[in-house]
Amino acid sequence: MPLSEFDIITRYFAQATPGREDVVLGIGDDAALIDPPAGQQLVVAIDTLVAGVHFPLDTDPYDIGWKALAVNLSDLAAMGAQSAWLTLALTLEQGDDHWLAAFSRGLADLAGQYGLQLVGGDTTRGPLTVTVQVAGYLPSGQALTREGAAPDDEIWVSGTLGDAALGLRIAQGQLQADDSVKATLCRRLNRPQPRLPLGIALRGIASSCIDISDGLLADLGHLCAAADCGAGLQYADLPLSSAAHDLIAADPALGDLPLIGGDDYELCFTAPAKRHGDIQALAAQLACPLTCIGRIEAEPGIRCFEEDGRPRPVTGQGYRHFNESN
């Protein structure tokens, strides 16, 4: 039986996420009503996932729900914001019970982990497209932005790089891997963990910050462009998971993926060298690996070096929408 918009919202979403004190009126009226906390700035991000473009058509709907929220929370993390609430615009071919149950569970599980409330939404009929908008709060003036890096600042990344891009190749059958490696890397692709606690902890420490959605070179490129400077990277310092390390050792042609692979949703940030110790302490405190991979340089452009000092040429580039290379 087809489900109406009202049925879908009531059955799958209205009670799925935790309630919040700042939400005066959630789902069910023409608009949601929020009491923003005094002295805080509102931080807002929006992102769309399209079936067949951002995920294969047969992706587990739980993962689609999870990831649609995760990629937005990653943007809040990059600003140093505390996440608060979200809205959902869901376009789907039909009101399929099994699909909706799994999708809403994926979204709600991640929302519950960070105390986000779903305050409004729209369900429409059409090709599967998921748009999530998230909002969070920040003490006024404490946002981490893309602008602010200075020459000699150190460049840091969280977690490991290239896992999601390797996971995508495995999921698409372009790359063979044993079951445990496949499970690890596909999980990195499908269930990214937004680095929200790290973003908050970096307030007052990082000079600039971005999340790595389009690949390290592309996203670090935004930090450099915003600060009108460049960067030097040590390839050997790029943090790799053991799964990625082994796959790249077996096929060096995969070696560019930590530089250009998208979808890792780690944070890339810069900080003055004198904060090196503070950042190492943060890594221990948050149990979040943080690795210094290079330095900001006055000369524009990003240069990557091998251990012996030779420049490493990099082919390809980060993910760009509307490009042939998609």
Added chain:
Amino acid sequence: MPLSEFDIITRYFAQATPGREDVVLGIGDDAALIDPPAGQQLVVAIDTLVAGVHFPLDTDPYDIGWKALAVNLSDLAAMGAQSAWLTLALTLEQGDDHWLAAFSRGLADLAGQYGLQLVGGDTTRGPLTVTVQVAGYLPSGQALTREGAAPDDEIWVSGTLGDAALGLRIAQGQLQADDSVKATLCRRLNRPQPRLPLGIALRGIASSCIDISDGLLADLGHLCAAADCGAGLQYADLPLSSAAHDLIAADPALGDLPLIGGDDYELCFTAPAKRHGDIQALAAQLACPLTCIGRIEAEPGIRCFEEDGRPRPVTGQGYRHFNESN
């Protein structure tokens, strides 16, 4: 040449809408940064338009841009909010220059009219889908909601009813009309004017309010359900444009459209009968027709009466997503 996401946002949207003092950081970082005014509540609405479902594939892109924003502003109007800023998630098959220029102009023209700033967005490749989220402000506690109607409250609507539904039939070739009638009614369908000044003026006067997106009976039904009561309507009192009046006179089978036709984006609100004069004064002051069409009644259900007192049976119902009747 294909356009990248960055090109699209920079070229068509970044400077298209007016700047606002409460927007600390707009398009161009991981998230937007807003300073919500003290003592105000934030009001948030989100709506999606899908090509082939909410508008024909050959719709003028200017109208798509306009309407995608208008339907959301109509939700803010129904809450009594002052509009402030918006985000846009645009999914399209390719970066077509002509289409994007017209679409962004339609969106920006309406945004400019109400001083809204576009603060963030996402452009993705896929089947044409437009999701807009708008935000506005309200003095704390003054929101108009769907809840609050009481028996004997008068029921009012703004503007005229059924125009958009007639315009859709004309646009689809199901109904013949001369050029000037066609132009008038198709404009009502494609360029709805959100009733923002009216919504603001109704703070403290209306006991409940909703915008008519799914048809009068469906939307008034939400007000009745929220207040656990019903309504009696006088069919002869429903406000019709002269174009709608003439078409219905020529074909009485169209006579249900003012009751069940969607997409008019007028406001339907209730108010105590003692505010009748205040509301008439508002109509004159805002140059916005306001018509009393009936009364709230304790008995659940909506009853519609002819001038001679006979009940008017109504076939069909308002627009529901995921229904066979779409």
